[in-house]
Amino acid sequence: MFLFAFAPLFHLLQPALAASRDLKDNSASCDCYVTTSGSEPSYFTYHRFWDFRNLATAPDQYTRAPRLLTDADSSGNELSRDQSFLNSSDWNADWDIQDWTKEATDEFPIRTQNSPANVYIAQNATESDDNSIPPTWLTLRTSRLDDFQSAAEIENLQKNLLHASLRFLARVRGDPGAVAGLFTFFDETNESDIEILTGDANRTWRFTNQPSLDKTGDEVAGASIEAPRLPEWRDWREMRIDWVPGVSRWYVDGEQVAENTYSVPRKPSGLILNMWSDGGEWSGEMDVGGSAELHVGWVQMVFNTSGPVEGPGEGRGGRYGSSKRSLSSVEESTPEIHQLVPRKGAKACKVVCAVDGTEQEGVPEVVFTASAARSIWPALRLGGIITWLALWIAYTIL
Numbered sequence: 001m002f003l004f005a006f007a008p009l010f011h012l013l014q015p016a017l018a019a020s021r022d023l024k025d026n027s028a029s030c031d032c033y034v035t036t037s038g039s040e041p042s043y044f045t046y047h048r049f050w051d052f053r054n055l056a057t058a059p060d061q062y063t064r065a066p067r068l069l070t071d072a073d074s075s076g077n078e079l080s081r082d083q084s085f086l087n088s089s090d091w092n093a094d095w096d097i098q099d100w101t102k103e104a105t106d107e108f109p110i111r112t113q114n115s116p117a118n119v120y121i122a123q124n125a126t127e128s129d130d131n132s133i134p135p136t137w138l139t140l141r142t143s144r145l146d147d148f149q150s151a152a153e154i155e156n157l158q159k160n161l162l163h164a165s166l167r168f169l170a171r172v173r174g175d176p177g178a179v180a181g182l183f184t185f186f187d188e189t190n191e192s193d194i195e196i197l198t199g200d201a202n203r204t205w206r207f208t209n210q211p212s213l214d215k216t217g218d219e220v221a222g223a224s225i226e227a228p229r230l231p232e233w234r235d236w237r238e239m240r241i242d243w244v245p246g247v248s249r250w251y252v253d254g255e256q257v258a259e260n261t262y263s264v265p266r267k268p269s270g271l272i273l274n275m276w277s278d279g280g281e282w283s284g285e286m287d288v289g290g291s292a293e294l295h296v297g298w299v300q301m302v303f304n305t306s307g308p309v310e311g312p313g314e315g316r317g318g319r320y321g322s323s324k325r326s327l328s329s330v331e332e333s334t335p336e337i338h339q340l341v342p343r344k345g346a347k348a349c350k351v352v353c354a355v356d357g358t359e360q361e362g363v364p365e366v367v368f369t370a371s372a373a374r375s376i377w378p379a380l381r382l383g384g385i386i387t388w389l390a391l392w393i394a395y396t397i398l
């Protein structure tokens with residue numbers, strides 16, 4: 001059914017993107033995925049890849065950004081411009097564009113209003129042969145009006161992640177006073193963040209496990225790591241959160257840059273991307289007329305799950321529960337949510353694939369195939385890392 005949306009066009013015009021549906025799980029031959037987190041291999045059962053880099057079928061299709069919202073656009077029900085992609089059944093099966101409101105308070109003096117109109121596809125007007133320069137990307141925009149901050153948020157509908165390695169090709173641009181967030185979320189105490197503050201220096205990044213404030217509103221020492229000398233976030237970077245049992249690690253361009261054992265989430269969670277401000281101390285306050293953008297080239301995740309795909313909440317919608325008016329409501333899209341059907345022999349992992357350093361981004365590569373009846377997971381349980389190293393060496397030599 002999803003094929004009707006746009007895939008056929010892609011097949012004709014974008015051979016590299018053939019079967020766009022498959023970009024979500026480009027790995028029929030893989031039983032599990034391995035990545036090195038810290039110094040040890042971590043294994044995951046599932047893989048997804050969403051690629052926003054080649055969405056244009058014409059040179060000027062997305063080169064003009066949609067107009068900035070105005071004070072009149074204060075309800076959050078403005079539609080996203082790019083309906084054919086951002087409201088396709090394929091998109092709606094995996095992502096929910098948010099429109100919730102967070103009212104102003106003393107602490108956070110600017111009302112935040114999410115609007116689907118701030119989520120759109122952008123395209124570089126200059127064509128390039130350099131394939132490290134994405135021709136298109138997904139944009140999440142925030143802008144400051146007199147009366148409120150117009151913001152953007154997308155939630156992934158797979159809300160039962162329990163341990164994951166999440167990767168993003170992304171960059172952040174624009175005026176001070178906004179926050180780009182890429183994070184796992186169950187609630188305010190099970191949340192692991194990458195945050196880029198447009199008011200920070202160009203090389204400063206923030207990596208946080210929530211809660212970062214205690215009950216009296218004071219900062220919890222050690223919850224948030226401010227890393228001041230990293231690659232500039234205004235340029236495309238590969239950002240990564242590793243959420244493994246008992247430890248969170250963050251990476252930029254393949255280098256580990258932070259690690260934390262404080263409040264590592266324990267609840268099945270979802271993935272959220274946003275671009276916002278509330279005028280508070282953390283985000284800063286954007287000047288009226290200002291705007292800032294989070295650009296996303298692709299999202300890749302390897303993960304394990306626990307419980308139903310909707311997550312452990314009571315079909316929890318947006319993060320602000322009742323104030324959310326879901327546009328592509330969960331009810332509508334539930335039948336199409338990419339349900340994770342256990343693979344044949346889900347407990348066995350005979351074909352191990354890697355997601356790092358692959359020839360093509362987002363296309364896992366087989367690194368090891370266990371012989372006949374042996375699954376790699378029991379083997380790992382027996383011998384842990386030693387077994388893995390032995391297998392790895394055997395594999396690389398043979």
Ligand SMILES: *[C@@H]1O[C@H](CO)[C@@H](O)[C@H](O)[C@H]1NC(C)=O
Binds near residue numbers: 043163245
């Ligand atoms: C993911 O699940 C597999 C199968 O249960 C397990 O062997 C592996 O250790 C899990 N990975 C993490 C990071 O917890």
Ligand SMILES: *[C@@H]1O[C@H](CO)[C@@H](O)[C@H](O)[C@H]1NC(C)=O
Binds near residue numbers: 080086097327328
């Ligand atoms: C998607 O389209 C439906 C109508 O078909 C509309 O009601 C809904 O608001 C749209 N969603 C977004 C996010 O634009």
Ligand SMILES: *[C@@H]1O[C@H](CO)[C@@H](O)[C@H](O)[C@H]1NC(C)=O
Binds near residue numbers: 124125126127133
């Ligand atoms: C567009 O592509 C050119 C190279 O062709 C590059 O120099 C420029 O930075 C790109 N612009 C954006 C906004 O990504």
Ligand SMILES: *[C@@H]1O[C@H](CO)[C@@H](O)[C@H](O)[C@H]1NC(C)=O
Binds near residue numbers: 200201202234
């Ligand atoms: C950050 O980079 C932008 C764009 O290159 C530049 O205009 C600005 O001065 C830089 N800001 C800081 C604080 O380095």
Ligand SMILES: *[C@@H]1O[C@H](CO)[C@@H](O)[C@H](O)[C@H]1NC(C)=O
Binds near residue numbers: 190264
């Ligand atoms: C996660 O949520 C549970 C249930 O609300 C809570 O007990 C726990 O403290 C939270 N945080 C962590 C890190 O487990």
